[in-house]
Amino acid sequence: MQAAILRFSADGYDAASVDDVCNEAGVSKGAFYYHFSSKRALFLALLQDWLSTLETAMASAREPTVPETLVRMTRMLPVAMASAQNRLGMWLEFWLQASRDKEIWKATIAPYRHYRDFFRQLIERGIAEGTFKQVDADATAQAILSLAVGLFLQSVLDPKGADWQHTAEQSMQILMAGLRQPAVRAVRVGGSR
Amino acid sequence: MQAAILRFSADGYDAASVDDVCNEAGVSKGAFYYHFSSKRALFLALLQDWLSTLETAMASAREPTVPETLVRMTRMLPVAMASAQNRLGMWLEFWLQASRDKEIWKATIAPYRHYRDFFRQLIERGIAEGTFKQVDADATAQAILSLAVGLFLQSVLDPKGADWQHTAEQSMQILMAGLRQPAVRAVRVGGSR
Numbered sequence: 001m002q003a004a005i006l007r008f009s010a011d012g013y014d015a016a017s018v019d020d021v022c023n024e025a026g027v028s029k030g031a032f033y034y035h036f037s038s039k040r041a042l043f044l045a046l047l048q049d050w051l052s053t054l055e056t057a058m059a060s061a062r063e064p065t066v067p068e069t070l071v072r073m074t075r076m077l078p079v080a081m082a083s084a085q086n087r088l089g090m091w092l093e094f095w096l097q098a099s100r101d102k103e104i105w106k107a108t109i110a111p112y113r114h115y116r117d118f119f120r121q122l123i124e125r126g127i128a129e130g131t132f133k134q135v136d137a138d139a140t141a142q143a144i145l146s147l148a149v150g151l152f153l154q155s156v157l158d159p160k161g162a163d164w165q166h167t168a169e170q171s172m173q174i175l176m177a178g179l180r181q182p183a184v185r186a187v188r189v190g191g192s193r
Numbered sequence: 194m195q196a197a198i199l200r201f202s203a204d205g206y207d208a209a210s211v212d213d214v215c216n217e218a219g220v221s222k223g224a225f226y227y228h229f230s231s232k233r234a235l236f237l238a239l240l241q242d243w244l245s246t247l248e249t250a251m252a253s254a255r256e257p258t259v260p261e262t263l264v265r266m267t268r269m270l271p272v273a274m275a276s277a278q279n280r281l282g283m284w285l286e287f288w289l290q291a292s293r294d295k296e297i298w299k300a301t302i303a304p305y306r307h308y309r310d311f312f313r314q315l316i317e318r319g320i321a322e323g324t325f326k327q328v329d330a331d332a333t334a335q336a337i338l339s340l341a342v343g344l345f346l347q348s349v350l351d352p353k354g355a356d357w358q359h360t361a362e363q364s365m366q367i368l369m370a371g372l373r374q375p376a377v378r379a380v381r382v383g384g385s386r
Contacts, residue, residue, distance in 0.1 A: 092289040099282045109351045136363065142355065143364035147336065150343030158302045162335065170329065171336035177371030 001049060004042055009086055013043065013093035043094050044107050051111045054080060055118065066126030067176045070144065074168035081155045081164065088156060112145070119144045123179075132179050140179060147171055194242060197235055202279055206236065206286035236287050237300050244304045247273060248311065259319030260369045263337065267361035274348045274357065281349060305338070312337045316372075325372045333372060340364055 003025035007016040022032050036042040063069045098104040119141035126132035155164035196218035200209040215225050229235040256262045291297040312334035319325035348357035
């Protein structure tokens with residue numbers, strides 16, 4: 001898989017062949033096809049691997065409360081950005097191919113739905129612990145996911161357009177402000193500020 | 194430009210030549226090059242045209258207050274989705290080429306910064322009219338833009354994954370809740386709900 005990232009990034013997804021990847025990795029084609037049914041399957045495995053790494057990092061972010069945990073997660077953006085930066089061309093090429101093939105497309109978008117579940121569970125935990133209002137957990141999860149996708153996309157497309165980590169943290173704080181328990185807010189509003 | 198959309202969507206951005214577009218439009222190559230310096234310039238003009246149409250529609254959305262106006266704007270998502278749906282392949286192809294050329298890339302991402310200004314001015318109006326707290330207008334604009342980009346991207350990639358218009362409206366409501374004047378909120382919190 002490391003060899004595939006190297007070849008796909010350097011030569012492009014179209015131009016890099018299974019032969020090239022095997023040569024880079026020093027493995028036989030037999031060994032390749034034992035693990036992957038095709039170049040597309042290899043790419044999907046790379047995508048899955050990247051998403052799993054992100055999710056493991058997200059799941060390990062733990063602060064005392066869910067709102068703090070969500071803000072903490074925005075600190076992962078620079079890492080996600082860095083790993084995507086040099087691979088933008090490779091990804092666009094793959095999506096282009098995927099957009100013309102229904103089955104591949106399904107596999108490509110499946111992770112989004114998975115992430116929505118991840119955030120929904122987190123929001124439900126926030127409601128249970130009393131930091132969040134009784135919000136619609138699914139809609140809220142979707143809002144967080146959309147914000148994350150948008151921030152990620154813009155940061156990769158325009159890395160110098162903003163201080164993205166700061167922007168992500170502020171955006172999440174703004175979103176959190178609307179989700180917090182009114183009781184807690186009311187105390188703060190009436191407090192020293 | 195209509196002929197270009199037709200040919201790029203049907204044949205792909207790479208495969209469709211300036212000749213093809215001229216034939217479709219029934220114009221000479223001389224006439225083409227009088228208006229556009231290259232196929233890329235034509236594509237950038239299409240992109241600009243699409244973004245201008247969106248912005249005109251956004252600027253015409255006027256409700257009594259800024260928060261209501263922003264929620265109203267989410268009703269444009271289905272229109273934006275529909276116009277992007279059949280052109281996804283064409284866009285991915287263009288972005289792929291753009292990602293390999295710095296100048297084209299700059300022209301491609303310029304609209305994002307422009308939209309951020311648009312939303313910043315709207316937030317400033319909301320602060321001036323007293324519906325929004327004294328929030329950081331630029332950070333808030335970026336949060337709204339990221340949310341919009343994320344919703345748009347996900348809705349185009351996975352049109353059946355959710356009721357996107359409903360999702361967009363709910364997401365915007367959630368974001369708005371954190372921006373509204375605390376005084377107004379406090380009244381509501383202590384009110385009939």
